[in-house]
Every structure is written in structure tokens, then in C-alpha cells.
Amino acid sequence: MIKYALTCDHEHAFEGWFGSSADYDDQHARGLLECPVCASKAVRKQIMAPAVAGTRKTVQDERAGPPQAMMMEALSRIRRHVEENFDDVGDAFAKEARAIHEGRSEERGIYGQATPKEVRELLEDGVPVAPLPPEPPKKTQVN
Structure with a gap:
């Protein structure tokens, strides 16, 4: 799963979870992305730093689930x-x-x-x- 920071043309910020980068591109191209605040379909990715995953899981990670x-x-x-x-x-x-x-x-x-x-x-x-x-x-x- 990939989490993207997204924003609409009214500058409402929100997150979107996608199975892959290609899933985001496909949904964006088909106009399926929508701002949860104002329903605008003019959605784009925000600039974000990459998340680096560690190799050790914490107890909380295991209990929380996906x-x-x-x-x-x-x-x-x-x-x-x-x-x-x-x-x-x-x-x-x-x-x-x-x-x-x-x-x-x-x-x-x-x-x-x-x-x-x-x-x-x-x-x-x-x-x-x-x-x-x-x-x-x-x-x-x-x-």
C-alpha cells in the first residue's frame, strides 16, 4: 500500500491509500479521485518525503492490524x-x-x-x- 498526501484545487489536504503508484495514476486519469471536503475532482499529489520502513516491528504494530x-x-x-x-x-x-x-x-x-x-x-x-x-x-x- 502507498499513502499519498493529496490536495484539491481549494487547498483541502487529505490522504489517499493506493495499492500501487499505478493505481493512483489510473484512478486520477479516470476522474475517480474526489476531495472528501468539497467533492472537487481536481485532486493532485502533494510533495512528500518518502517513508523508510524499519526491519523491526513493535508490539503495537502487530496488534493494530493493517x-x-x-x-x-x-x-x-x-x-x-x-x-x-x-x-x-x-x-x-x-x-x-x-x-x-x-x-x-x-x-x-x-x-x-x-x-x-x-x-x-x-x-x-x-x-x-x-x-x-x-x-x-x-x-x-x-x-
Whole structure:
């Protein structure tokens, strides 16, 4: 696994894990990379120093498990919690999030779909929004 420090055209910094450098290049070329903050598809690698792996494992390393598996499990739990406890407002997400923020609608957790433009406008207006973690890939889709 390779961890890249990534950034979008709005300078949101985040990390991405890839099976190989070629996997990053392929996903980038197909437009599959997206900023988790604003959903921008204009994503690029940040300059980073290479990580040098040691030869000895610590006890903590052995107990923790693979970082990607732990991250995918945590993201799956977050998504499951949102789907079970929040209202799905579908493509009316931007309208409903703004109404809740302005006090015109009942305060509650919601999720749904919004365009990158709608997300940018909500963020610019101070409406707190965050992307829902993606569904975990099926075992047959993992390389």
C-alpha cells in the first residue's frame, strides 16, 4: 500500500491509500479521485518525503492490524451510523441543510446528495456539511 498526501484545487489536504503508484495514476486519469471536503475532482499529489520502513516491528504494530483495514472499518461504521440514524433527504440535501442552518426546518441529522457547486455554496455560507464515507468496496473489487 502507498499513502499519498493529496490536495484539491481549494487547498483541502487529505490522504489517499493506493495499492500501487499505478493505481493512483489510473484512478486520477479516470476522474475517480474526489476531495472528501468539497467533492472537487481536481485532486493532485502533494510533495512528500518518502517513508523508510524499519526491519523491526513493535508490539503495537502487530496488534493494530493493517492501517487500511482499520480505516475502512471505521469509515463503514460511520456510514452505517448515519444511514441508521439520520434522515435521507436525497437530492434535496443542499436545500434542507440550508433550511436547518437558517432555522426554517427542524434541527436533525440528514444525508443525501449534493453537487460540488452546492457543497461549495453551503460551505461558503457557513453551513456545516461533510461528505458521507463511500460504501466499502466489495471483496471482488479490492486489488
